[in-house]
Amino acid sequence: MKSKPEDAAPGSTGAGLEAAVHPLHPLQEARRLRRTLLADMSHDVHTPLNVIIGFAELMSEGKVGPVSDEHKEYLGDILDSSRHLLRLIDDVLAFARVEAEKTEAGAEPLHLTAIMAEIHSAIQGLDASTRSHITIHVVREGPDRLHIEVEPGPSP
């Protein structure tokens, strides 16, 4: 699959430098990848359908040689079905794009205690000999910001 030009590695070093200074957040990177994937899928599906529809039209219009009524009917069936398929795929991709944009807000409330409980129960299931202690520090750094640090070993 190929990338759209704006996603391709730029020729100048300008954007690369910026990326090095401000590394993309993993979430942003995931969104960018999803947009690229959708664009690639659209491209990869349109390319063969373009060829199928184009040559079928060319033959159907008698531009390649004489076309019998039966040929014309079947070529018409190929064209109708190809265009139908194209519309279906475009609809699915448009839907996927809308869904992707809907979920792009990213920030959402997180039930930290529920996640901790889940981790705890997962650890409980492990053999005691493989178990080791970790300490998790959660520090409130602002009204909407928690700093979470995980370190091996029990809290001193």
Added chain:
Amino acid sequence: MSGERILIVDDNAASSKLARVLLQRDGYEVQTAADAEDALRVLPAFEPRAILMDIQLPGMDGLTLTRRLRTDAATKDIVILAMTACATKSDEAVALAAGCDGYMAKPIDVRSLPGLVAHHLVARRAAP
């Protein structure tokens, strides 16, 4: 318009063939290139009046190649028509901003492609 030279730049062999067949049927002299590098090799000797440029190409993409051709005195007046298989409104604006004369989305319309090429060739000739 008969006999005018047209270069098709498209990495998909079947897409390229479809455009070539359509234009040759209308009397154009057609050559094809599979990527930007190939196009740059063909250009000096072939001297096309127009290029059908696929935007998504491996390596240098079609819009980068278009910008490059616009800065070279030998190629800046070639009519360049962008073709793309994933068309959105913003893609069209980006293509025109890169220096393309026109833009078409795939699937290309078999009936209107040769007319569209002819239209842009006439428009370019009429331009000062």
